[in-house]
Amino acid sequence: MFIQIEPLSNVPIYEQVTRQIIEGIARGDMGPGDTLPSVRSLAADLGVNMHTVNKSYHELEAKGIITIRAKSGAIIRSTEERALTPEQLQQIEKNLKPVVAEGMVLGATVDQIEHMMKKVFADLQLPAEGV
Template identity: 60%
Template structure:
C-alpha cells in the first residue's frame, strides 16, 4: 500500500494517514490479521514524526479497525471483531448524517447522493462503474 502525505494540506497528517490506511483496508490491500509497520519504521519511511504515526494508530484503534498489542505492534481487526461493537455503527451513522445533511444543504438530490455513495463503494472495491 502506498501512503501519500500532503504536508501543506489543511488536513492533519495523522488524519491523512488514518484515512489512507482505512481506504487501503477497504480496497483489500491489507487484510484482517495483517500487521501494520512499527511506529518507528513507518514514521521513518514517511518522513514524519513518530508521534504522528502513533496518534494515527490510536485513532484507528479507537475506531475498532486495529488493535495495538503492547511490544508487538498493531494488527488489523477482522470485521467479526468490529461488528460485535455496535457503537462503531452508530458513530458511522452519525458521520453519514452530517455529510448527507451538508450535501442536501448544498443542493444535491437524494439520487445524486445515492449515486455518489455507489460510486465510492465501487471505487473502493475496484469494480467497474
C-alpha cells in the same frame, strides 16, 4: 505504502494516516492478521514524525480496528473480533448527516449523492447492492 499526506490540509496528519489505513483495509489491500509497518518505518516513508504515526495507530486501536502488541507491532483484527455496536451504527449516521445535508444545500440532487455513494463503494471494490 499507499498513503498520501497533504501537509496543507486542515485534517491533521495523524487523521489522514488513520483514514487511509482504514480505506486500505476496506479496499482489501491489507487484511485481518496482517501487520502494519512499524511506526518508525512508516513515519520515515511518509516523512513525518514517529509520534504522529504512533498517534494514528493508537486511534485505530481505540476504534477496535487493530491491536497493538507492545514491542512487537500492530496487527489488523479480524471482523469477527470487532463487534459492530448500535452506537457505532449510529455514529456512522451521525457522520453521514452533515455531508449529505451540505451536498443538498449546495444543490446536489438525491440522485447525485447516491451516485457519489456508488462511486465510493466501487472504489472500495464493494458490490453496491440495489443502489
